Amino acid sequence: MKNALIIEDLHVQTVEGKQILNGVSLTIKKGEIHAIMGPNGGGKSTLSAALMGHPGYVITKGKVIVNGVDITKFSPDQKARAGLFLGFQYPVEIAGVNFSSFLRMAMNERKKEGEKKISPIAFKNKLVDEAKTLSFRDDITKRALNEGFSGGEKKKAEILQLAMLKPEFAILDEPDSGLDVDALKYIANKINDLDYEFGLILITHYQRILKYIKPHFVHVLVKGKIVKSGNAKLAQLIEQSGYEKYI
Amino acid sequence: MEEIIVKQNQELIFPVIWTGKEKELLYSVRLSQRGAKITFLALLLGKNEESLDIKTTVIHDAEDTKSEVIIKSALNDYSYVNFEGLVKINHGAKKTNAWLAAHMLLLSKTARGRAIPSLEIIENDIKAGHATTVGRVNELEMFYLTSRGLSEKSAKQLLVQGFLQSIVDRFPKKNQVIAAKQLQMYGQKYL
Amino acid sequence: MTNNTQPIIKDNYKFGFHMPEKPVFKTPKGLSPKVVEAISHFKNEPKWMTEFRLKALGFFYEKPLPTWGADLSGIDFDNMYYYISPTEKKFHTWDKVPTEIKTTYDRIGIPQAERKFLAGVGAQYDSEVVYHNLKKQWEKQGVIFVDTDTAVQKYPDLVRQYFGTIIPPHDNKFAALNSAVWSGGSFVYVPKGVHVEIPLQAYFRINAANMGQFERTLIIADEGSYVHYVEGCTAPIYTTDSLHSAVVEIIVKKGARVRYSTIQNWSSNVYNLVTKRMRVEEEGIGEWIDGNLGSKVTMKYPSVYLVGKGAKGEVLSLAFAGKDQHQDTGGKAIHLAPYTTSTITSKSVSTHGGRCSYRGMVRIANGAKGSKSFVRCDALLLDELSRSDTYPTNIVNEEDVTLGHEASVSKVGVDQLFYLMSRGLTEAQATSLVVNGFIEPIVKELPLEYAVELNRLIDLSMEGSVG
Numbered sequence: 001m002k003n004a005l006i007i008e009d010l011h012v013q014t015v016e017g018k019q020i021l022n023g024v025s026l027t028i029k030k031g032e033i034h035a036i037m038g039p040n041g042g043g044k045s046t047l048s049a050a051l052m053g054h055p056g057y058v059i060t061k062g063k064v065i066v067n068g069v070d071i072t073k074f075s076p077d078q079k080a081r082a083g084l085f086l087g088f089q090y091p092v093e094i095a096g097v098n099f100s101s102f103l104r105m106a107m108n109e110r111k112k113e114g115e116k117k118i119s120p121i122a123f124k125n126k127l128v129d130e131a132k133t134l135s136f137r138d139d140i141t142k143r144a145l146n147e148g149f150s151g152g153e154k155k156k157a158e159i160l161q162l163a164m165l166k167p168e169f170a171i172l173d174e175p176d177s178g179l180d181v182d183a184l185k186y187i188a189n190k191i192n193d194l195d196y197e198f199g200l201i202l203i204t205h206y207q208r209i210l211k212y213i214k215p216h217f218v219h220v221l222v223k224g225k226i227v228k229s230g231n232a233k234l235a236q237l238i239e240q241s242g243y244e245k246y247i
Numbered sequence: 248m249e250e251i252i253v254k255q256n257q258e259l260i261f262p263v264i265w266t267g268k269e270k271e272l273l274y275s276v277r278l279s280q281r282g283a284k285i286t287f288l289a290l291l292l293g294k295n296e297e298s299l300d301i302k303t304t305v306i307h308d309a310e311d312t313k314s315e316v317i318i319k320s321a322l323n324d325y326s327y328v329n330f331e332g333l334v335k336i337n338h339g340a341k342k343t344n345a346w347l348a349a350h351m352l353l354l355s356k357t358a359r360g361r362a363i364p365s366l367e368i369i370e371n372d373i374k375a376g377h378a379t380t381v382g383r384v385n386e387l388e389m390f391y392l393t394s395r396g397l398s399e400k401s402a403k404q405l406l407v408q409g410f411l412q413s414i415v416d417r418f419p420k421k422n423q424v425i426a427a428k429q430l431q432m433y434g435q436k437y438l
Numbered sequence: 439m440t441n442n443t444q445p446i447i448k449d450n451y452k453f454g455f456h457m458p459e460k461p462v463f464k465t466p467k468g469l470s471p472k473v474v475e476a477i478s479h480f481k482n483e484p485k486w487m488t489e490f491r492l493k494a495l496g497f498f499y500e501k502p503l504p505t506w507g508a509d510l511s512g513i514d515f516d517n518m519y520y521y522i523s524p525t526e527k528k529f530h531t532w533d534k535v536p537t538e539i540k541t542t543y544d545r546i547g548i549p550q551a552e553r554k555f556l557a558g559v560g561a562q563y564d565s566e567v568v569y570h571n572l573k574k575q576w577e578k579q580g581v582i583f584v585d586t587d588t589a590v591q592k593y594p595d596l597v598r599q600y601f602g603t604i605i606p607p608h609d610n611k612f613a614a615l616n617s618a619v620w621s622g623g624s625f626v627y628v629p630k631g632v633h634v635e636i637p638l639q640a641y642f643r644i645n646a647a648n649m650g651q652f653e654r655t656l657i658i659a660d661e662g663s664y665v666h667y668v669e670g671c672t673a674p675i676y677t678t679d680s681l682h683s684a685v686v687e688i689i690v691k692k693g694a695r696v697r698y699s700t701i702q703n704w705s706s707n708v709y710n711l712v713t714k715r716m717r718v719e720e721e722g723i724g725e726w727i728d729g730n731l732g733s734k735v736t737m738k739y740p741s742v743y744l745v746g747k748g749a750k751g752e753v754l755s756l757a758f759a760g761k762d763q764h765q766d767t768g769g770k771a772i773h774l775a776p777y778t779t780s781t782i783t784s785k786s787v788s789t790h791g792g793r794c795s796y797r798g799m800v801r802i803a804n805g806a807k808g809s810k811s812f813v814r815c816d817a818l819l820l821d822e823l824s825r826s827d828t829y830p831t832n833i834v835n836e837e838d839v840t841l842g843h844e845a846s847v848s849k850v851g852v853d854q855l856f857y858l859m860s861r862g863l864t865e866a867q868a869t870s871l872v873v874n875g876f877i878e879p880i881v882k883e884l885p886l887e888y889a890v891e892l893n894r895l896i897d898l899s900m901e902g903s904v905g
Contacts, residue, residue: 361831362843365830371819381834382834383839
């Protein structure tokens with residue numbers, strides 16, 4: 001199926017052998033926003049990590065298909081080039097790697113043979129413009145990747161990368177955790193204002209962000225399986241009565 | 248042996264760059280006046296069959312002294328670095344702050360590294376620590392970069408350069424130019 | 439108590455000194471090939487063991503005293519008895535036992551019967567009943583747990599296959615000494631797939647011989663088996679022997695797991711120099727839990743040699759040094775195969791001028807790809823007289839590995855003390871709470887009784903050191 005991310009009966013273990021996901025199936029079409037909620041330990045972060053190919057997890061059964069291509073066994077960079085993006089819950093700090101250079105490199109690596117690479121100046125201008133809409137403390141282009149960033153800045157930086165890289169399918173792992181209301185609003189506005197069609201998986205424990213980004217579908221992930229799916233109203237229900245009935 | 252004396256309330260940044268010429272580098276730092284602070288930064292770039300024996304000794308003999316010894320090394324081909332670092336905090340050197348770190352990145356199957364960061368402490372009103380890492384680039388950092396679409400090769404290159412650049416960034420301004428040049432030359436061939 | 443240093447035996451014998459017909463025996467002071475031969479002869483050992491001992495003696499003479507560790511110049515090799523048969527062991531009277539030792543027994547709640555034994559006043563601790571029942575269970579499973587002397591006689595092939603293979607006599611001067619004059623210690627064999635649920639305690643079969651100076655322990659865990667061996671005790675052992683030089687060899691076969699826990703609290707006149715090593719084969723797990731509280735000087739670095747793919751090794755080391763004590767301890771992890779992992783965690787506490795030195799080695803050989811090692815050593819200095827050293831050696835000859843090491847040294851945080859005292863605790867109570875918390879990650883791996891005794895011991899020490 002074109003224009004869709006299909007997760008088919010996914011079973012995932014940690015490399016040490018602990019079973020976390022027990023058959024997760026989901027289809028996300030471009031233009032759709034799916035929220036995944038659930039109690040701690042239910043497998044939400046594992047899902048995002050496994051989809052992207054995190055070295056700490058192993059897919060033991062099932063498939064991940066993007067635009068008709070089976071990417072299950074792809075390496076993380078191959079998955080990125082196939083159209084996937086992961087917004088980390090705890091973005092890694094990498095000293096000595098300039099934010100701007102790294103992102104430009106990432107953009108250029110996606111370009112096909114013969115396609116013109118983006119020039120440093122053009123890139124920098126675009127980056128500064130996008131960064132303005134997210135209201136960073138100072139010139140992010142000069143800083144090292146996530147180093148010295150506050151929690152909120154790290155999360156905003158993930159969204160900035162999303163805006164620049166324009167992936168076809170994005171998975172955001174708890175983009176709202178640890179954020180104050182202002183930061184949350186900036187991020188939500190940015191995502192809502194993106195000017196192209198993409199599929200979005202929003203992983204969230206509380207549903208703060210869902211006040212600002214309206215999901216089309218809401219799924220509840222408990223003990224490694226999706227136990228309930230519904231529309232945006234489901235999220236409100238959970239906010240009122242918690243996860244108890246699904247455990 | 249190079250003896251480094253830091254005076255009262257002086258803050259000294261002492262950079263070292265090794266690109267294969269010397270076989271042995273010995274340094275001795277004495278902090279015997281109150282408030283003396285030293286930041287010792289070594290950038291070691293190994294290739295071919297070069298080997299280096301680098302030894303540093305830092306002695307804290309006065310109150311309120313601070314030392315930070317950071318060794319960052321990238322080793323390719325058959326190169327080898329042996330680092331022995333000793334930090335000694337003598338009795339009476341209260342409020343001393345000492346940190347010793349040696350990080351070695353092995354870039355080829357035949358490169359080797361040895362690190363012995365030692366502490367001898369005879370005063371308890373202090374803070375001291377040390378850390379060592381030897382091996383290849385960090386797995387999680389590689390995942391982060393590749394998940395953004397960088398190939399493994401590009402990601403590794405970026406990480407190694409970043410690793411080395413982060414210490415050059417701390418060199419005194421006047422030494423940064425030479426350091427950057429050496430890094431670039433090393434990078435061209437090896438990264 | 440007689441202060442008799444003359445040989446008790448009166449008959450002439452070919453060794454040049456006297457050998458008894460009765461089964462009591464004590465070699466004269468000092469070491470010589472004749473002494474070694476006599477020991478072996480008295481024990482009725484097979485020829486290969488006698489030769490092994492003599493060869494080891496040669497290595498002992500050859501090797502110089504190590505100078506890189508603690509100060510060993512006080513050991514008087516000529517002024518020692520290298521073998522005293524159990525029945526011939528001299529005991530002191532209760533009133534000769536130092537007061538601190540008696541107080542400690544009180545505080546940590548040692549039963550009366552045990553006290554006399556621990557203090558070297560009684561001949562044998564009667565734990566026969568406990569031991570007996572467990573013995574039946576082990577026999578059913580095919581587990582062998584006897585003292586090493588017996589093992590040489592009863593299971594010669596098994597012993598000969600492994601004895602001296604993990605720690606060869608020429609390894610170091612004290613392994614050579616032990617190899618020449620060893621006596622007592624435990625021999626354990628666990629058959630394939632057998633899990634020994636209850637920890638084997640040396641304490642069960644303990645008697646004066648097993649508390650000897652030159653114990654030699656050999657543990658063989660066959661494929662897929664599991665055993666936990668516990669040695670020593672928190673109560674201080676009072677002995678006039680000034681040198682304790684033991685050797686522990688352990689083979690962990692494919693998929694097996696061995697945990698060896700020690701709490702050592704020798705009296706403050708003892709030089710405790712021990713060589714301990716585990717060879718861990720494919721997918722095996724080897725764990726050392728090493729607590730060093732007593733002795734004048736301890737030099738001990740439990741090692742794991744990871745020789746098979748996927749082998750794991752762990753060393754948890756706890757050291758406590760008080761007045762005039764030097765604990766020179768740590769661990770070694772040698773990675774000789776791919777995908778092996780090791781962790782060394784060391785926690786030390788120095789007080790009253792005591793000195794704790796962490797000495798460790800991690801070596802990753804070429805070819806051991808995919809291996810990971812992590813070392814963490816933390817030291818607490820409780821007062822301004824005490825000392826802490828860290829000497830970690832890291833050698834990496836393989837690119838595709840991760841090795842990390844972190845260490846920190848500090849005193850008890852002023853903020854922590856203030857917080858606790860503001861809740862009504864005295865400074866001593868607050869300090870011991872913090873110290874107990876500091877060592878908790880290691881203590882929680884010990885069998886419960888040890889953990890409880892250890893905590894009480896710390897409390898006792900803190901009272902002495904604060905206010």
